[in-house]
Amino acid sequence: MTGTESGAAHIRPQQFHASTGVADWRVVGEGACAYFRTGSFAAGAxxxxxxxxxPGSGDGLPHPDVDVRPEGVTVRLIAVTDDYYGLAELHVDLARRISAVARALDIPAxxxxxxxxxxxxxxxxxxAVVAFWRxxxxxxxxxxxxxxLIDPHRRGAPFYFQPMDEPRPQRNRLHVDVWVPYDEAEARIAAALAAGGRLVNDADAPSNWVLADPEGNEACVGVAGPPEPAPDLP
Incomplete structure (x- = not known):
């Protein structure tokens, strides 16, 4: 299944999180995602x-991206068009419907x-750098x-090219960004620090933290903000 339909109006992660019936889902940089523990490949299928x-599939509802593994199923909702890459209002209804299917099949999220x-x-x-990696x-x-840059099949990690005005000596020029659920960030950071990492910068917390491993290689932990009031959505 692919997620190429933009659906209705665009919405922000906070609006999605504030909507009712989407407790199974988290926005993690690349759309809204949910993981359902099916316990077997057959159950996942x-x-x-x-x-x-x-009901309604293929009739106005955007299609999800789905990854099926023996342990569980990951579902991602994202609009991918020539001029937009993100969430649409219709994804809220689709998330609710998918969660309802999971409950009917007794599959926990x-x-x-x-x-x-x-x-x-x-x-x-x-x-020039972007052209090479593309x-x-x-x-x-x-x-x-x-x-x-994004994988046209939406399988590989996206690449972001951060503009620089001058070289930064003694610092790595390539790092990993890890987007996690907004309510998992503190635990993930604590685990990384306990494993030998160090906090480099938390000036943008609680949306972004810069960490480093014991040799100074950097990584960022990012979140798409927690719920906020969204009166224009039910």
């Missing part, structure tokens, strides 16, 4: 079939099990962006 047979990993490259010669990876530009 039945779950995916039931999603495909939901585990919101803590979702994440998105992004590779960030610091670039002085941005267009060709090497077989990726394409993210909607209206000259600084982001």
């Amino acid at each position: 039945r779950f995916v079939q039931a999603i495909g047979e939901m 585990d919101p803590s099990a979702v994440q998105t990993v992004q590779i960030t490259v610091d670039a002085l010669a941005g267009p 060709a090497l990876l077989g990726y394409r530009d993210r909607a209206n962006s000259g600084e982001d």
Whole structure:
């Protein structure tokens, strides 16, 4: 299944989280994701079939991206068009329907099990660097962006090219961004620090933290904000 339909009006992660009936879902950088613990590949296949047979499927509802594994199923909701890459209002209703299917099949959700990993490259010669990685990876530009590359099959990690004005000596030029559920960030950071990491910068907390491993290689932990009032959505 693919997630290429933009659906209705665009919404922000906070609006999605504030909507009713989406407790199973978390926005983690690349759309809204949910993980359902099916316990077997056969159960996962039945779950995916039931999603495909939901009333209204293919009739105005955007289609989800689905990953089926023996232990569980990951479902991602994202609009991918030439000019937009993100969430749409219709994704709220779709999330509710998919969660209802899971409950009917007695399949539990585990919101803590979702994440998105992004590779960030610091670039002085941005267009030239982007062109190299675009060709090497077989990726394409993210909607209206000259600084982001995405896997056209939506399987591999996205790449972001961070503009630089001058070289930064003694610092790595490539790092990993890990997007986690907003209610899992503190635990993930604590685990990384306990495993030998150190906090480099928390000036942008609670949306972003910069960590480093014992040799100074950096990584960022990011979240798409927690719920906030969204009166325009039920």
